[in-house]
Amino acid sequence: MHPPKPRLFHISEQPGISIFTPRPSPSHFENITGDVVFAISDQLLHNYLLPRDCPRVTFYAGADTTDTDKQKFMSNTTASHVIAVESGWYQQIKETTLYCYEFLPDDFMLIDECAGYYVSYKPVVPVVVTVVDDIMAALLNRDTELRFMPSLTEIAVAVRNSSLRFSLIRMRNAKGVLMS
Template sequence: MHPPKPRLFHISEQPGISIFAPRPSPSNFDNITADVVFAISDQLLHNYLLPRDCPRVTFYTGPYTTATDKQKFIGNTTASHIVAVESGWYQQIKKTTLYCYEFMPDDFMLIDECAGYYVSYKPALPIAVTVIDDIMATLLSRDIELRFMPSLTEIADAVRNSSLQFSLIRMRNAKG
């Protein structure tokens, strides 16, 4: 018996995309051998419900997370995931509209379970699109804690060196 296929999505600030053509991967993955279409699983969709260029540190506990790291980074929150963004992005987050495109999972394969990344070597047609015009309300409707911080540098370094599951996204845009 195979596990159920996940719901897969692509978030964009561009409306009306009718087909997603494979493109070069923006990051190096040893198991990507050609141009691809990226998708994110529903479980980790919150990592991408922000303006494209917004730097963020996202993390959650995994099977090897220590009790010390859980207490230090997660604390007593009941949320399963943490999304930390720079305070300076607050206004941009409030005014950005996102488009959440859903794909059939059939042609996609998992390449990074921790980040929820899937890829397809074939063009992907969206089966649905949802307009997200209130990013914060959408984020807060999910099982996450949204943290605004003056800087992400220290938390990114600490999370990177912890036992947590994490993604550091668009950190090249982070303020020092």
């Protein structure tokens, strides 16, 4: 028996995209061999329900996460996932409208389970578009804690050096954080 196919999405600040054409990957993945369309799994969609350039540290406990790290990072929340953003992004998060494009999963393959990344080498036509005009409400409805912090420097380093499952997204835009 095959596992159920995932629901896949692409988040954009641009409305009205009728077809997604493969493009070069903005990041290096050894298993990408050409231009692709990226999609995110429903399970980790919350990581992208923010303005595109907003730096963020996202994390959750996985099967290999130690009890010490669960206690250190997750003991003060009942949410299954945490997203930390800089406080300076609060207003832009409140004012940004996002467009959530859903794709059929048929032409996609998983390239990063921890981050929920899928790619297709073929052009993709969205089957549904949902407007997200209240990002914070959308995140709160997804069992996600949104943490506003003056700086992401310490949490990015701590999460990277932990046993948590995580993504460090758009960190080049964070204040004072140098990440390779």
